Amino acid sequence: MQNPSDRATVKHVPERASYDRGTIDSILDEGLICHVAFETDTGPVAIPTIHARVGDVLYFHGSHASRMMRSTVGSDVCITVTIVDGIVAARSAFHHSLNYRSVMVFGRPRVVSDPDERTAAFAAITNHVLPGRWGEVRQPDEKEDKGTKLLAIVIDEASAKTRSGPPVDDEGDVDLGIWAGEIPLTMRAGVPIPVTGLEAGLELPDSVRRISSRS
Template sequence: MLSATPRTSLGREKHRGSTDRNDLYQVLDTGLVCHLGVVADGHPMVVPTCYGRVGDTLYLHGSTGARSLRAADGAEVCVTVTHLDGLVLARSIFSHSVNYRSAVVYGRARLVTDPDERMDGLRALSEQLVPGQWDYARRPSRKELAATAVLALSLEEASVKIRQGAPEDEDEDYALPVWAGVLPLVTAWGKPEPDPVLPEGIETPVHILRRE
């Protein structure tokens, strides 16, 4: 179960919240990009980046020179992941909404220094995007690892909010001759496009084709 804290307790639309930790995992594991919120040099920053999960730890990475990652080390941060599933078109403009699944994670981030955990975090990031790619492509070199920062964030303090279903109009608006319903949003992978300099005979791996 997710334990409510002053930061994760919902103020509005509380019925859309979930305390099931499996719902948190589902939102995170089916996403590709998160947004890292951090204060850097006295100013707020919200940075989009890729991520991966191992158990109850979220991993992010970037250049060792990235201002956002340097500022996040040892600091309180906020990470969000959102899926937009559709537009909810109501009979009144006020009642329009969106169907979505979202997760908000709060906590004190830490820079990962243990070599084994760093590799586990990078593997999780790679597998989040394309499962199977970590074992297929070349692993990071020592020089590349030295240029890469890996950030860890516990999933202990998190909230999940989900909205699905039809419009919810005011009672008097149901009589209006206005179309109402849901416009679903579907995202799909396209056909893999080979690198123009790829040598002849190298076929697209099965694990990439599975993403189509």
């Protein structure tokens, strides 16, 4: 994105900003959830939901009855994805911080009705939560498809903001005898819990095995 719009331009601490699509896409893909901010009669709201990216398009979905799905079609939204990477422990309280990577995408969502685009987006959303899962499960039938509203927003107005690395202390604090450094934080998958009554003899599927062995 060579010329970010005004609202997509990071105003505060601009040296932490990036408009590089590779950076933006990698954060959108790794972040498990997003927060969708939209306006209502009683003020702004930010609701967590699952998203997925396919090329230049970000998708999110929900029931037709959901307020978020009704309020955001054709209206300005901000979709924010944030990954926390670590705690930044400085010698002074003031310089404490978090390491993070975040992306904000601005635009007006459209309803997706094309069957092929819907299938591709549903596959992407399922695989976003659990890579490879779409091919392992029963795919949506007509009733489920009809019951699901799918929204899309083009990623053409977006910015990333990140912090990484150690704390930056004031010179006068360096000799105070206070420990300073980073504490990395990672999301880890625990031991999978099969549903009660799972058919006997079923092995862990590849998708679940992969995510569990990453930890």
